[in-house]
Amino acid sequence: MSADVSIRQQGGLGRITLTRPSALHALNTPMCAAILEAVMRWAADPSIQLIWIDHQEGTRGFCAGGDIRMLAESGAGDASEARNFFRTEYRMNAALEAFPKPILALIDGVTMGGGVGLSVHGSHRVATERTVFAMPETGIGLFPDVGGGWFLPRLGGELGTWLALTGARLKGPDVAAARVATHYMPSELIPALAKQIEAADFSAGAAELLGEILARFAHAVPSGSFEAHRATIDRCFAFARAEDILAALDADASDWARTEAATLRAKSPETVKVALGQLRKGRAAETFEDNMRMEFRIGWRKVQSADFLEGVRAVIIDKDNAPVWKPARLEDVTEADVARYFAPLGADELTFAA
DSSP: OOTTEEEEEETTEEEEEEOOGGGTTOBOHHHHHHHHHHHHHHHTOTTOOEEEEEEOTTOSOSBOOBOHHHHHHHHTTTOHHHHHHHHHHHHHHHHHHHOSSOEEEEEOSEEETHHHHHHTTSSEEEEOTTOEEEOOGGGGTOOOOTTHHHHGGGSSTTHHHHHHHHOOOEETHHHHHTTSSSEEOOGGGHHHHHHHHHHOOOSSOHHHHHHHHHHHHOOOOOOOGGGGGHHHHHHHTTOSSHHHHHHHHHHOOSHHHHHHHHHHHHSOHHHHHHHHHHHHHHHHOSSHHHHHHHHHHHHHHHTTSHHHHHHHIIIIISOOOOOOOSSOSGGGSOHHHHHGGGSOOGGGOOOOOO
């Protein structure tokens, strides 16, 4: 058990509460291991009707991601600690995605990276006006993992490609409009929602009853602010080559497209190409586990990449926000540079056995 997460049974509820406020509840290996063990145990436990995931009351964030500093420090060495983290976290993601009962995640606050993987694969996801969603990994030379290759291409059109490559943030109701969340409600209603869930008997039809309870509190979701640019997103981000995406944005006459092109140019060129390949392969993947095996291959190598170590230096350690990417341009990243991240790992492949 980890001191950074509270795991307990409350009647028919399996409760998971993140309790690491000093790091905005960012995940570490012991947290992922504890959650994985609980989810696998609860899947076979008839006394558990649903899982409820939230963060410590009165603290900021939902989950800001993973322990990036640890990943970089490990990647600068033999990467064994980083790879163990990915192995544990990705198995946790797969266990949540395969869980045979409802999962309620209250993503009331910052929800990035690992926090997305902890919540988005469940059945019921509630956003509030305080929710900030992003997969910002291309800005530090990492990649949009934790199942990003699976869920991002399935948001519809090329919305997920735009989010993955640019690291764009969605806030409040936009998180539900993009279907990252299934429901939206003001945060002030969460205590009342919690009381009704705690008092409910989910022993007969848990998913239906949870849906009914959420419907009492959920507000109508307005059209997403990104919809004004949806046609441009779907047209410009549909290409198989990152260079063609950038060229399409450059050719567009709108200020929005010019801004997105500038944003894309600031990201790690190698990582942009790897992430694009990840999303295209993830869209074609037959199973979630196949996608996670692919992501583990990428993560195994990415934590030791020059761009990841440089991105962490620039954004997290020195905070000069001036990373020097190598190569510096999309055109200089070869197909072989990208393909090596997807190569099989042999005996080191990710497995999902208990």
